[in-house]
Amino acid sequence: GQQVMQIPQYQHVQEGEDFTTYCNSSTTLSNIQWYKQRPGGHPVFLIQLVKSGEVKKQKRLTFQFGEAKKNSSLHITATQTTDVGTYFCRTSGTYKYIFGTGTRLKVLA
């Protein structure tokens, strides 16, 4: 069945450093979504990517969808303490969308 790996599992960065999390699927995806969950909160939708090779930006966040539509990345430039949380990808093959294992980001001031 479909498997989704997200790396790294944890990342501690100094404030101002960059951060990247990767989502890798064993199967081709029709689209991919990214969510952020703050500590003690619920996941909140960030973005959806649909096209092969697509790149989208939201302020300091850059999202990419791989050419083969099997992987994706989320890059944060110059992290801030407000970026703390767990970032999940959510993949689709059928209606059974699967969440990645998540990357927990800690930003040290």
Added chain:
Amino acid sequence: GAGVSQSPSNKVTEKGKDVELRCDPISGHTALYWYRQSLGQGLEFLIYFQGNSAPDKSGLPSDRFSAERTGGSVSTLTIQRTQQEDSAVYLCASSLNGRLGGELFFGEGSRLTVL
């Protein structure tokens, strides 16, 4: 309502008791999902509803878990004979149309503690 509403927000129960968790999705959202999240862990898919039908129940951990949705709106997740390993946050999410994907809107979750 304006967002996904879940109740209770917190539930403490004794091992062996039954619990019901309620989810009221965003009005007009046909797709409804239940996930379970243990402390510091990821999102475990439990069940998906499209309208009142549940085409995918494969995530329910055991036959002690059941869920229903009525009127294409409110959903109830029932856990019978609760066990300590059932302790987790149960998250409900809805989206406009599950078949077409789209953004999930999550509720605040129901934190279940089984003593």
